[in-house]
Amino acid sequence: QLSARPDQRTAVRPARLPGEVGGTAAVVTHGTDGAPDLYEMDPIAFENLVAELFRAMGMQAVTTQRSGDGGVDVDALDPDPIRGGKIVVQVKRYRNTVPPTAVRDLYGTVQSEGANKGVLVTTSRFGPGAHTFANGKPLSLIAGPELVDLLGRYGLRGRLGPASPAGTAAADEAPDHNVLGMNWAGGVALDVCALVCKGTTVLSDDHFVFYNNPRTPDGSVRMLPGFAPDRAAMQVRFEALPADADRLVLVAAIDPQTDPDADLAGFTDARIRLLDAAGEELGQLEVSDGRPGETALVLGSFRQRAGGDWDFVIGGKGYAGGLEALVQEYGIEVA
Incomplete structure (x- = not known):
């Protein structure tokens, strides 16, 4: 952020203090250890993981404060001079399908924040209604399987719960x-x-x-x-x-x-x-x-x-x- 008065030094309020993180940096596995279960991960650790993913993709990214964040979990900046700009990221650690209302809320946040793009990241999936609303708007929807694939592609780790026996599904994932x-x-x-x-x-x-x-x-x-x-x-x-x-x-x-x-x-x-x-x-x-x-x-x-x-x-x-x-x-x- 550029100060309105660059000749004056002004204290910057931190997005999160070290003591509030709770030692979660070790949750992201880079070695041969088992990948962390994204469903069971601490919410703050999950937001940190998403922010680290955006940084690994070449962007500047920080998590926001837990309160008063205006619906933004991660603030990102893509430095590309053509397709870049401010990106607001919302993180939803869901098991059920993300409702279209969440995508509508993200679009409202993009407009109110004056961002170039909004990204909704979830451990779950998006239904056709969510994609229908996002079509033609500066929104990207990243479902759980795509998130796991991106994490692996950029040297990070994550999995979506334990493997389920073939032909079975959790009761809360029954298709609607x-x-x-x-x-x-x-x-x-x-x-x-x-x-x-x-x-x-x-x-x-x-x-x-x-x-x-x-x-x-x-x-x-x-x-x-x-x-x-x-x-x-x-x-x-x-x-x-x-x-x-x-x-x-x-x-x-x-x-x-x-x-x-x-x-x-x-x-x-x-x-x-x-x-x-x-x-x-x-x-x-x-x-x-x-x-x-x-x-x-x-x-x-x-x-x-x-x-x-x-x-x-x-x-x-x-x-x-x-x-x-x-x-x-x-x-x-x-x-």
């Missing part, structure tokens, strides 16, 4: 669901469907969710009746999707029985509302308009990141051959 509510302008009748994929290939015919197969075998994706203001809806349990699935593709197609001569020229002002299990809207996702001559369209896809979170990528590819042509491209054989 989201609802995808879809609406569009125009009177065109559409079938909205979903494909659970690995890459661009559907896992099986049973993982193509449409009117004749309204749910996946495990129930992680299921169709719901449309309810106002939405004309179609899907329920998704992202954390319960099959382990080998890394993409959930949403598509729409003309209903040939209801409107056999229609195309997607009337499919405009489309949107997907992302709702939580209680029905609260977490955000809205952009969807491409339809085009004349096309009768099926990829609305977009949720794609799993390396850390396990799911981001939405807008679609837009259309098909003149309807739903049949679309699903064939994803590996489904149509008799």
Whole structure:
């Protein structure tokens, strides 16, 4: 920080006194000892570890005072003259999915602090609602697995609890669901469907969710009746999707029985509302308009990141051959 009066020396209030740290420097393991469990780490030690990670990445970083920090746990400064600037960091040592409200609070802190960027670091994960809100804003979300990977990459250590037996999950990590509510302008009748994929290939015919197969075998994706203001809806349990699935593709197609001569020229002002299990809207996702001559369209896809979170990528590819042509491209054989 630059003093307003550089000709006068003014005492600087320390962010934290040595006696308040409690000898936590040894918690960060650099040698061959076992990595510390981030869930069990002292909160101050965890903030120190995150600050040390930012310093290892070439930034200036200090932890803030425990009180009156304005929602900032670590103050960082990236010296890069182009992409650098002030960074405010919040640290959440959670086991459950971080709620979108925490991301909204971080954005408010970025604005109030006049920072260039905000970073939210957690031992847990972020749901699609958090990523939807952060999209297009100067925010970065670092989930637990990504944090562990970054620590290892920069010579630090950390783990996320003891290894769990295969096929088991803690009771407080039971997957919750989201609802995808879809609406569009125009009177065109559409079938909205979903494909659970690995890459661009559907896992099986049973993982193509449409009117004749309204749910996946495990129930992680299921169709719901449309309810106002939405004309179609899907329920998704992202954390319960099959382990080998890394993409959930949403598509729409003309209903040939209801409107056999229609195309997607009337499919405009489309949107997907992302709702939580209680029905609260977490955000809205952009969807491409339809085009004349096309009768099926990829609305977009949720794609799993390396850390396990799911981001939405807008679609837009259309098909003149309807739903049949679309699903064939994803590996489904149509008799």
